Amino acid sequence: MLLALLLALSHVESAEVVIVAGSADHMEHVMQRAGVKFALITPDQLPSTPLRWQQILMVNCTGQMSPEARERVRRFVNAGGMLYTTDHAVHYLLEAIFPGKVRFNQKSSAEQIFPMQVKGDRGLVAKINDHGEPRWQLAGGGMLFDVLDPSVEILMRSREVAARYQTSGVLGVRFRHGDGQVVHVTGHFFTQPGQTREVAAAGRAFEQLSENVVREKQVDMPRVERLYSAEALKPAPMLAEPKDAAAPVTAPSGGTVSTATAKKVRVLRSEGGYVEIRDDQGNQGWVPAQSLQQ
Template sequence: MGKFDGQYKDMKQAYKASSKILEKRMQKERPTDLEILRKVDDSSIIIVAGVYDKIELVLDLINVPYVLIQPSDFNQIKLRPDQILIINCPGEITQGLNKIETFVKQGGFLFTTDWALLNILEKIFPKLVRYNQKPTSDDCVGVEVVDKSNKFLEGLFQGGADPIWWLESSSYPIEILDHEKVKVLVTSREMKEKYGEAPIVITFEYGNGGTVLHMTSHYYLQRSELRTKRHKSTAKDYLVSEMGFSKKEADEIEELEGLSLGEAENAYSTTQFISNVIVEQQKKIKKRKEQK
């Protein structure tokens, strides 16, 4: 990892802090959702292991169980439409694409990152999205939330936030082919200027209540970038001034010591995001069962 070794260690610390921030905040503001998160069983989430991304590390920190499988074993598992299927980058599944399409069509939730755009989504949904063939450099770009009402984004990026998104070297920009069906949740003017496409996080519905969610770059961030005075302020300042924590509550989270606001914000946003995804899918499944 070279010159980013120190930043990688800081991000590991930031993720540990973010799991505690998440729990404290949801206990105060969304106790029912926290209870849903705590009741998730390991068969509800299937993760296909990746080489370049490891979403499972975030789930470990927030104590959400899952089943981890290797890409070579994918065709041997059975999928249910009440599950969340997470495919880490690069998403090189050679057999089973039809199974994924059927899974989503029947109501399943598919979450993919980075190169899975080309290896999974473009092959299954060729009329909706594709890789624009302009890979990024190792870079960070400013991002903006497009739909603040979307439940996946609840609790992320407070009023004065100016979040930075890390792009792994050779991340794949998302080209949207069907703008009516594909919804952009997070976008970046800087991404558009540098790499030709603005979308960072997209989602679309498919089939009988199925959902696809995809993001550019990797979910488990390995570094951050501190551009502004706000980013360089302390993580404890972030909790007290922007998240409504008392100084005492912030002091109780030892992992915040030495972290910047930018590092804490980036780690927390990904931790809260995956929690929101899981909670919303669990609610959707419950509602679906009640309607039968």
């Protein structure tokens, strides 16, 4: 069991995309078709997974996971990582770690294809309109959601979904948290041989958005890179407060956190000979100022 875990996690550091396996979605198939290098892990492996802000984390529906795994995801996004989630994850993951952004509105969808209207960021929705009127497939038992925060950017919505379910009709959103960002859509699937033209068109829209997420992360990399400008000169344990006797910062998987594995860190503020930093895995705490080169 331990050997299998180590082998699985050894592929994570070199992967552009890390995908959390789910029971109702398979984004790994989309990435495989797009030729994107990815690592596939289970929700139970998340707390110990060395996610770094340079990566994209894709969480397949349902998004159910332990509190420790949710904390690992929160730190990853806070550090500058990009999170991409589908359907039930709005309730089981996003509501828990990003309260006040989006919320399951207690209305479940039937499996049906609807026309949709694309708006918002041109990078994330690029090419979705290239094959005529775009369509989107809602999943049977899918969780429709509402936007709670006006800073959340609506990428896709459907007037027809709004009329059918008496909701806002929002299908996809993007919002920022800390130094990172989150993209969420309702529905999940991919194109397969033998599908009808309408179903295949809806599948292409989902696949195109998924590929756009990868490109958007590449565009965003320089912005986050500039934030991580300090270098750890020597290993130093991260502390919860700026004083010698402070409690150590703990990792989601347990154990203490230090700057030993961080190549670059982000300086947040200084106080009394200490500096509050964030490492590339999203761990945050105080270290002596002399342990850094700024």
